[in-house]
Amino acid sequence: MNITVIGSGVIGLTSAHELAKAGHRVTVIHDQPLLESVSSVAAAIWFPYHSENSEAADRLLRHSLARFEELSSIPETGIDLRYGLNIDHLPDSDRSWTKIVKDTSEAPKEDLPDGANSGVYATLPIITMTTYLGWLREQVAALGVAFVQETVTDLSQLKNEADLVVLAAGLRGGELLGDDDSVYPIRGQVVRLANTKGLTDWLCDDDYPEGVTYIIPRRDDIIVGGTDTANDWNREVEPETAVAILARAAKLVPGLENLEVLEHKVGLRPARQKIRLERVQGQAVPVIAAYGHGGAGVTLSWGTAQRVVELAVENAGS
Structure with a gap:
């Protein structure tokens, strides 16, 4: 089939x-440069952050984790397997992700910050997104995929070009379908630090009393976050927020103090109560929706892509 994918983020x-x-x-249509997508702002660590908890999502998680673990053996991908600690402040914190990950272990109390209830150590994929997205685009181009930079305002524009459209347009997914107003942004602001001290262990504390906090060391830098403000469309960096992010991160990892600030970034995570991953009827051209991944677009990407291929086969047979 001739298939058009709308969106050049990690899902697209x-x-x-x-x-x-x-x-x-396949043709990919994108309305912004590759490294300006929200995917480029991601830390990124394999973790189902702000995404649904369901058997369907677990299938996506398992496939994606296996693929990232496989790709970590290729240095050019920018993927590394790193050890770290996820902290829980609430006694009923969701730990469903641990059944998918090999060799998790309970953190001893002395390893936890004041006020924490528990914690889990795990080795997870850490993805340097600028490297990974560049590598992935090269792989996609090598398979003969064409790239077109333009803005699609109506799916009917594609009815004479595509047998099928895959809608991986993030926040614009519902808008383009015209039948879904449930997509909303979760604003994320991060600080990128120089990793001159060679830190390797990650730390995530989603329920930290002073605000969500994560420290994700990559090969040459460290992503420190963050914010998770729902329905906030502000794409501008807030200096006072950056100061607060660094202050609470330094409380958890004192080694961050005095590291050079390389960059401040903001991204709007495309959230929805449930991921929309299905065939959509009633459009000018057959459509597969693939959006609403929240803060877990990278984490769910390979599983989502596998399901998109299955849905494409179903579409061809209908």
Whole structure:
């Protein structure tokens, strides 16, 4: 089939990769440069943050984790397996992700910050997104996928070009379908520090009393976050927020103090109560919706792409 993918973030690129591998002729339409997508702001660590908890999501998580673990053996991908600690402040914190990850272990109380209830040590994929997105786009292009930079305002624009459209447009997904107003932004602001001290262990504390806090060391830098403000469309960096992010991170990891600040970034996570990953009827062209991943777009990307290919086969047979 001739398939058009709308969106060049991690969901769009990964879906294009798997569709092209399956033998389809694929075009990716994107309205912004690759490294300006919200995916480029991600820390990124494999973790189902602000995403749904369901058997369907677990299937996506398992496939994605296995693929990232496999890709970590290729240095050019920018993926590393790193050890770290996820902290729980609430006694009923969701730990469903631990059944998918090998070799997790309970953190002793002395390793936890004041006020924490418990914690889990795990080795998870850490993805340097600028490196990874560049590598992924090269792989996609090598499979013959074409890239077109333009803005799609109506899906009917594509009815004479595509047998099928994959809608991986993040926050614009519901808008383009015209039948879904449940997508909303969760604003994320992060600080990128120089990793001159060679830190390797990650730390995440989603329920930290002073605000969500995560420290994700990558090869040459450290992503420190963050914010998780729902329905906040502000894409500008807030200096006072950056100061607060660094202050609470330094309380948890004192080694962050005095590291050089390389960059401040803001991204709007495309959230929805449930991921929309399905065939959509009633449009000018057959559509597969693939959006609403919240803060787990990277984490769910390979599983999502696998399901997109399955839905494409179902579409062809209908």
